[in-house]
Structures are given as structure tokens and as C-alpha cells.
Amino acid sequence: MPETEFAVVGGGLVGMAVAYGLQRRGHQVTVFDEGDIAYRASRGNFGLVWVQGKGAGMPDYARWTRLSAALWPEFADELKRKTDVDVELTQPGGLDLCLTESELADQVARLEGLRDALDGNYPFQVLDPGRLRGMVPEAGPAVSGATYFPEDGHANPLFLLRALLGAFRAEGGRIENGGTVSAITPTRGAFRIETERPWEAAQVVLSAGLGNAKLGPMVGLNAPVKPNRGQVLICERVQPFLNYPTVQIRQIGTGSVQIGDSKEDVGFDDTTAPRVVAAIARRATRLFPLLENVRVVRAWGALRIMSPDGHPIYDRSTEHPGAHLVTCHSGVTLAAAHALVLAAWIGGGEPEIPYLETFSGKRFQLSSAA
Amino acid sequence: MVDPVPLLIMGSGPAGLAAAQEAVRAGVGALLLDEQPTGGGQIYRALGEATGERQKTLGTDYAAGAPLLTVLSAQCLDHQPGATVWEVSPDGTVYYTRQGQARAVSAEQVILCSGAMERPMPFPGWTLPGVMTCGAAQILLKGAGVFPASGAVLAGSGPLLLLLAKQLIGARARLAAVVDTTPADNYRGALKYLPGALRTPGYLLKGLSMIRTLSASGVPWYRGASGLEAIGDDAVAGLRFKVRGRQHEVACSNLFLHQGVVPNVQLSRSLGLEHHWDGLQRCWRPILDGWGASALERIAVAGDAGGIMGARAAEAHGRLAALGALNRIGVLSETERDRRAAGARAVYRREILPRPFLDRLYRPHPDYLQPADDTIVCRCEEVTAGQIRKYVELGCLGPNQTKAFGRSGMGPCQGRVCGLTVSEIIAQARGVPLEQVGYYRIRPPIKPVTLGELATLEQPEDA
Numbered sequence: 043m044p045e046t047e048f049a050v051v052g053g054g055l056v057g058m059a060v061a062y063g064l065q066r067r068g069h070q071v072t073v074f075d076e077g078d079i080a081y082r083a084s085r086g087n088f089g090l091v092w093v094q095g096k097g098a099g100m101p102d103y104a105r106w107t108r109l110s111a112a113l114w115p116e117f118a119d120e121l122k123r124k125t126d127v128d129v130e131l132t133q134p135g136g137l138d139l140c141l142t143e144s145e146l147a148d149q150v151a152r153l154e155g156l157r158d159a160l161d162g163n164y165p166f167q168v169l170d171p172g173r174l175r176g177m178v179p180e181a182g183p184a185v186s187g188a189t190y191f192p193e194d195g196h197a198n199p200l201f202l203l204r205a206l207l208g209a210f211r212a213e214g215g216r217i218e219n220g221g222t223v224s225a226i227t228p229t230r231g232a233f234r235i236e237t238e239r240p241w242e243a244a245q246v247v248l249s250a251g252l253g254n255a256k257l258g259p260m261v262g263l264n265a266p267v268k269p270n271r272g273q274v275l276i277c278e279r280v281q282p283f284l285n286y287p288t289v290q291i292r293q294i295g296t297g298s299v300q301i302g303d304s305k306e307d308v309g310f311d312d313t314t315a316p317r318v319v320a321a322i323a324r325r326a327t328r329l330f331p332l333l334e335n336v337r338v339v340r341a342w343g344a345l346r347i348m349s350p351d352g353h354p355i356y357d358r359s360t361e362h363p364g365a366h367l368v369t370c371h372s373g374v375t376l377a378a379a380h381a382l383v384l385a386a387w388i389g390g391g392e393p394e395i396p397y398l399e400t401f402s403g404k405r406f407q408l409s410s411a412a
Numbered sequence: 413m414v415d416p417v418p419l420l421i422m423g424s425g426p427a428g429l430a431a432a433q434e435a436v437r438a439g440v441g442a443l444l445l446d447e448q449p450t451g452g453g454q455i456y457r458a459l460g461e462a463t464g465e466r467q468k469t470l471g472t473d474y475a476a477g478a479p480l481l482t483v484l485s486a487q488c489l490d491h492q493p494g495a496t497v498w499e500v501s502p503d504g505t506v507y508y509t510r511q512g513q514a515r516a517v518s519a520e521q522v523i524l525c526s527g528a529m530e531r532p533m534p535f536p537g538w539t540l541p542g543v544m545t546c547g548a549a550q551i552l553l554k555g556a557g558v559f560p561a562s563g564a565v566l567a568g569s570g571p572l573l574l575l576l577a578k579q580l581i582g583a584r585a586r587l588a589a590v591v592d593t594t595p596a597d598n599y600r601g602a603l604k605y606l607p608g609a610l611r612t613p614g615y616l617l618k619g620l621s622m623i624r625t626l627s628a629s630g631v632p633w634y635r636g637a638s639g640l641e642a643i644g645d646d647a648v649a650g651l652r653f654k655v656r657g658r659q660h661e662v663a664c665s666n667l668f669l670h671q672g673v674v675p676n677v678q679l680s681r682s683l684g685l686e687h688h689w690d691g692l693q694r695c696w697r698p699i700l701d702g703w704g705a706s707a708l709e710r711i712a713v714a715g716d717a718g719g720i721m722g723a724r725a726a727e728a729h730g731r732l733a734a735l736g737a738l739n740r741i742g743v744l745s746e747t748e749r750d751r752r753a754a755g756a757r758a759v760y761r762r763e764i765l766p767r768p769f770l771d772r773l774y775r776p777h778p779d780y781l782q783p784a785d786d787t788i789v790c791r792c793e794e795v796t797a798g799q800i801r802k803y804v805e806l807g808c809l810g811p812n813q814t815k816a817f818g819r820s821g822m823g824p825c826q827g828r829v830c831g832l833t834v835s836e837i838i839a840q841a842r843g844v845p846l847e848q849v850g851y852y853r854i855r856p857p858i859k860p861v862t863l864g865e866l867a868t869l870e871q872p873e874d875a
Contacts, residue, residue: 078810078850204817207806217807277863278824301863316499316507316516316856316869323866334864339824342855 063385136194262361425453427715537642703736792823
């Protein structure tokens with residue numbers, strides 16, 4: 043007799059959203075999470091609920107992202123109701139700021155490609171410097187323009203994690219933390235979870251981020267994910283000057299400014315590189331000269347979980363039914379869809395949307411065989 | 413980037429200055445960085461500029477730093493005051509800001525002498541304006557000769573509390589009270605360490621002299637106080653406390669707190685060095701060898717930053733760390749290193765003898781290690797002890813998880829003020845030893861630096 047119906051391996055934003063989604067639908071879930079020091083993408087997240095530019099080469103990913111952004115307001119309300127945690131969601135539309143004409147031209151071409159792939163339903167706008175300054179007066183003279191997408195927004199990723207955990211616990215979910223899951227063994231229609239003591243689960247959801255690369259094949263699933271370091275700078279609080287989230291910079295409710303945007307292939311190294319941080323600072327002060335005298339109080343590197351094409355992997359094992367895998371690098375944006383839609387699919391319901399199979403990890407086996 | 417310097421010393425307190433002396437003596441051009449405008453560290457702060465009158469007020473231990481300070485004028489030493497180090501990489505690159513410009517310098521050997529910091533003393537009202545640490549009061553006294561003429565209360569425990577009382581009395585300040593929180597059973601607990609301490613009796617004699625000054629001054633001196641609470645609306649107006657069950661209240665306009673010092677481990681933590689928990693000192697210290705060398709080939713730690721030892725031991729420890737580093741860069745043979753180290757090693761051994769006695773005697777009162785639920789522990793983000801306990805109930809195992817949940821440790825001080833308290837609270841709430849709970853992962857920059865300054869850091873292709 044299995045001790046739990048679902049074992050969710052990994053208690054980050056992805057795992058907790060799925061675990062909460064399953065538990066709220068009446069399943070009985072245990073989350074296995076690591077201890078205080080772990081590679082935690084959920085803690086290094088930039089906090090964007092972002093649609094703009096996502097899904098090039100995979101229009102279903104654009105659809106999925108937009109669905110999640112649309113579900114976010116009711117999801118945030120639900121979390122607030124259940125936990126009293128306000129995840130600080132705002133969705134005023136977002137900006138991608140450019141410093142050169144060619145940067146802007148590339149950006150516009152990318153969004154036009156997405157609009158074509160989505161049959162014209164992709165309402166982005168191109169802002170010249172004049173229009174941009176009408177929306178964001180503090181943009182610097184070096185800014186050549188921006189693109190705007192009305193469905194973009196942001197939230198507090200740490201509060202989101204806390205709210206998910208609180209809501210999951212309130213629904214009766216269990217957390218086993220402090221250990222590492224070293225292996226998962228299929229045993230006669232159930233799964234043995236090897237951690238500090240072995241556990242038996244009827245079904246298993248792998249949401250271990252980078253750990254999925256190792257755990258997936260144990261249950262017949264393919265997740266060739268690799269780390270990709272992003273660096274984030276947190277600055278002191280300043281007067282509100284930025285009412286829209288941007289890809290590069292966002293100002294949060296308390297006035298703190300967060301600056302991000304770097305992609306480095308450095309393996310399992312989540313420290314910071316001062317020269318990358320300096321380059322981010324240079325770009326930020328060109329975008330917003332008023333940031334010159336603002337103090338950085340903290341910088342961090344966190345590891346994004348990147349699949350070969352950058353899109354999520356959602357899969358269920360045919361070899362070992364009952365094993366599922368979930369991985370993506372947009373744990374905030376997709377949290378609503380993970381909890382409200384994906385969890386229903388994992389729980390065995392009819393897929394509410396037709397295209398979830400598109401995200402199977404089999405797409406990488408096919409391409410490597412070709 | 414310019415060529416690597418052979419030796420970079422960060423901090424110019426007793427350990428840093430002594431390390432610099434050893435480098436100069438070996439003819440090695442060291443770079444000495446210090447955040448302060450003048451050398452000397454906290455203990456010899458502004459000694460070079462202090463008038464005879466001020467030196468007299470501050471006492472002989474202060475004036476004793478003069479010979480060390482002479483190294484600052486040595487030809488081959490590159491002393492850069494006003495340099496704020498915000499990051500040190502494991503490869504020996506040191507990033508700092510000076511005069512609005514960010515710089516990176518690579519060193520064959522780095523000795524971190526970042527000294528000690530005061531242990532936080534959280535209790536209701538401790539964040540009111542007008543409440544500051546005894547160390548901060550001493551900075552004003554040493555640096556600017558400023559002190560409150562009347563109406564100050566000193567509260568807490570430890571040698572600095574008594575020293576500041578003596579110095580303020582010497583400066584003719586009229587203290588409202590000294591409220592000592594050292595628990596009565598600490599005296600019994602410390603007894604077994606007394607014989608060791610008596611082998612270097614200078615510290616105890618100094619302590620007795622401070623106690624005599626305080627007794628003779630007529631300043632109300634409450635011992636065995638507990639249940640402290642600072643009161644006031646917009647600023648501190650008084651201190652409430654209990655002595656043997658009886659409630660007291662003293663009016664004050666300044667409240668200076670102290671409950672000992674702990675190593676400043678922000679840099680050694682940000683480097684990822686392993687630290688162990690010192691149960692007697694109730695603090696973390698980086699794991700070092702007999703030369704202050706860490707597990708990282710290019711990084712050493714000297715003085716109080718490696719474990720609280722006091723100024724004289726720190727000076728000797730700085731010499732040992734420098735000699736070790738000079739040996740690692742091939743300037744001194746092992747024989748020569750050991751020959752030059754003999755004196756410093758003897759001083760170090762002698763000067764740390766009284767530590768266990770002092771550490772046990774001044775162990776903090778449990779009230780201020782485990783504050784009540786409604787007491788703020790993280791000042792920057794205003795997080796209470798109760799919130800930390802709630803996050804533990806939710807499943808947080810360590811301070812990095814509670815930090816993510818409630819922002820404690822995320823403010824400009826980078827957890828310097830709340831780090832120890834948060835780990836103590838989590839350990840007790842979980843019922844596990846503190847070692848198992850660990851500490852914040854410290855993220856650079858360890859000192860705030862502006863984006864404009866960061867943007868001036870040169871790119872690799874400029875080299």
C-alpha cells in the first residue's frame with residue numbers, strides 16, 4: 043500500500059504549483075524538497091509574468107504562456123484568500139527596451155514572426171523614443187525605443203513560493219524536506235522514492251529542476267536540461283519611477299529596483315561574476331540614468347533550467363505509467379497554468395487544452411536521431 | 413588589469429597593521445586597503461589625529477597602538493584608505509570602490525583582517541531612534557570627541573560595556589545608569605576557566621580597574637538585569653528592566669547596548685569558506701590553519717575576523733598570517749618564516765589564555781539570543797522573531813529559506829545584524845543544534861556600491 047498517492051520531487055515554484063494543483067483537486071500529495079542550501083532557481087527568479095517574445099519556433103508555447111498570464115489574476119486571488127499572502131501581481135503590460143536601432147529592428151522582427159505564427163492575434167506595439175518617454179519619462183537619451191505587450195506583468199516570486207507552500211499545507215499536503223532524492227525505482231505499479239528513508243508512492247511527479255536530467259531516465263523520461271546562469275542585482279529603495287516591468291529592470295511595490303538580464307553557460311556555478319555584474323550595471327544606467335547613484339545591496343546568480351530549445355517539458359511515462367515530469371525556466375509566469383491546468387492533466391483528467399503533448403521530451407530524441 | 417600585487421591586506425586594525433609591518437620588513441610591496449579614512453581599525457580609530465586630552469580619556473590601551481601606526485608611512489607600503497571592498501573572489505581578485513571609482517586588483521595572497529562586529533541585542537524597543545551600540549558610541553567618542561553630556565544609559569554585558577563606561581566617566585559625562593545583563597550563573601560557569609586566565613592577568617586587572625572606576629563614580633549600576641524594554645514614542649525615553657524580580661525604570665535620551673563582539677565573517681562567508689560554530693563564543697569562525705590560511709590557496713584571515721581574540725592577540729595573529737603568506741609566495745623560506753614567527757606565536761598563545769574565561773563570563777543572556785515573538789530581529793526589513801518561527805512551522809529548515817519567505821537578511825546590511833539571531837531562533841524552534849541550521853549565504857556586494865560606481869569597473873578587453 044503506497045504511503046502517498048503522489049510524490050512530487052522538488053519543492054520549487056514548479057513543484058509547489060503542481061503539488062498545490064493536485065492537492066486542491068482532492069489528490070493526496072507529498073512534496074520532497076532539499077534543505078537550506080540547494081540550487082534554487084525559485085529564489086533567484088526575476089519575478090516577471092512575461093508573455094512578450096516567448097514561443098518563437100513553438101507557437102503552442104506562446105499560447106500556453108498567454109493562457110497562464112490570463113489565469114494569473116484569479117490564481118493570485120485564490121492564493122490571497124487561502125493564505126492571506128499578497129503575491130503583488132500587477133499586469134500593466136511590459137516593455138523590452140532597446141539601446142540601438144538594430145536591436146529594436148531584431149526585436150520587432152521576432153514579434154512579427156510570432157504574430158504571423160499566431161494568425162495575427164498578438165497585440166504588441168512598437169514605441170518610438172517619444173512615445174516611450176510618454177510612458178516612462180525617466181528612460182535615458184540612449185534608449186532607441188521599445189516594444190510593448192499588454193499582457194505582461196510581474197509578481198513577487200518569493201511571496202509566490204510562500205503562498206504556494208501555505209496553500210498546499212492548508213489543503214492538507216505534506217512536505218518532507220531536508221533530504222535529497224537519490225533515485226526513483228518503479229516497483230509493481232508504484233514507485234520507490236529513495237531519500238533519507240525509502241518512500242512508496244502510487245504516482246510520481248519529477249519537478250526537480252536540473253535534477254530531472256538524472257531522475258527522468260530512471261522512470262523512462264527524457265529531460266536533457268542544462269544550467270544557464272542569470273544574474274540579478276537588487277538595489278535600494280527609490281521613489282517610484284517605473285510603472286511597467288521591463289525585461290531588464292523592474293521596480294517592485296516597496297520601491298526596490300531589480301536589474302537582471304544575463305545569460306551565461308557556466309555549469310553548476312551559482313555565484314556571481316563581478317564583470318558581468320558591471321556590464322549589467324552599465325546597461326542599466328544607460329537605460330535609466332537616474333540609477334547612477336542608486337546603491338546595489340545584493341547581487342545573485344541563479345541557475346535557469348534550460349531545455350535544448352528553451353521551452354518547457356511536460357511528459358508522462360509510457361514505460362512506467364504514473365510517472366510524470368515537469369520542467370521549465372518560467373516558474374512564475376507558468377505558475378497559474380501549472381496549478382490550474384497542468385495539475386488536472388497529471389491527475390488523470392481530460393486535457394482541457396489540446397496541445398500539452400507538444401511539450402513531450404520525446405521531441406529531443408527525434409531531433410537527435412534525425 | 414594591472415599585474416597582481418604580491419600581498420593584499422584588507423583592514424588596518426591591529427592584525428592588518430602588523431601584517432603590513434611584516435611585509436615591509438621582508439621588503440614586499442603590499443597593498444593595504446581600508447574602508448576608514450585613517451588607519452587603526454576600531455580600537456586605534458583616529459589615534460594618529462587624537463589630541464593628548466582625548467588619548468588620556470580613552471586610556472593606555474588606545475595609545476598603545478601608536479607604534480603599529482608608524483608602518484603606514486613606510487615607502488614600500490601602498491596604503492589606500494577610504495577603500496570599500498565589496499567583493500573578494502576565490503582566485504584572489506579584490507573588488508573595491510575608492511573615490512567613486514570601482515577597481516579590481518588581483519593578489520597572489522590576500523589577508524582578510526575585517527575584524528569584529530557587535531553581537532546584536534534584540535529586545536522590545538531596541539530599534540527606537542536614540543538606541544545604538546556601545547561600539548557606535550565609541551566611534552563618535554574616538555573619531556569626533558562627541559558624547560552625550562548627560563542622560564545616557566549603558567546596557568548589556570561584556571568588557572566594552574565597562575570600558576565605555578570608564579571612558580565616558582573619564583570624559584565627565586553624567587551617565588544615568590549602567591544596566592548589566594550578565595546572568596549571575598555566568599560567574600559560576602566561568603570559574604573553571606579562571607586559572608587559565610590568571611596566567612595572563614593583565615586583562616583581569618584592567619577589568620577590576622574599570623569596575624573600581626564605575627563603583628567610585630556613583631553612577632547607578634544594576635547587576636543581573638533581565639527583561640529589558642526600551643520605551644519611547646518617536647525616540648528612546650527610558651529603559652525598563654527587572655533585577656531579582658523587581659521592576660525598574662530609568663529615563664534616558666541615549667541608550668547604548670552591547671553584548672560582546674563576534675567575528676565579521678561576511679567576506680569569508682561570501683567566499684564560501686567553511687565555518688565552524690564556536691559554542692563558547694556563540695559565533696561562527698572560518699576554519700583556518702596555524703598561519704591563518706584558509707582552504708583557498710590565496711586567502712588567509714587574521715585577527716578577530718577569524719575568531720574573537722582581542723587586539724594584542726590579533727596583532728600577533730596578523731604577523732603570523734603575513735609570515736605564512738610571505739612563505740607561500742616564496743619570499744621567506746620555512747626556516748626563516750618560523751624564526752620570525754617565534755615571538756609572535758608566543759605572544760598569541762599568551763594573549764588568548766584569558767579568552768575562555770571572558771567568553772564564558774560574558775555569554776549573552778538567553779533573552780537576547782531567543783527574543784520574544786513580537787521583537788524585531790531584522791531591522792532592515794522589520795521581520796520579527798515570531799515571523800521566523802512561523803516560517804519554521806511552514807517547513808523552513810534554515811536561514812536561507814526564512815530569508816526567501818520573509819526577507820529577513822535581504823536589506824542593506826546583508827544580514828550582518830540579524831544573521832546570528834535568526835539561526836539561533838531556527839535552531840531552537842527546530843530543536844536541533846545550531847551547526848545543523850547554518851548561516852545565510854552571503855551574496856556580494858558585501859557593502860553597498862552604486863550602479864554608477866559598478867559601471868566604471870573596467871572590462872577584460874581594456875587590459
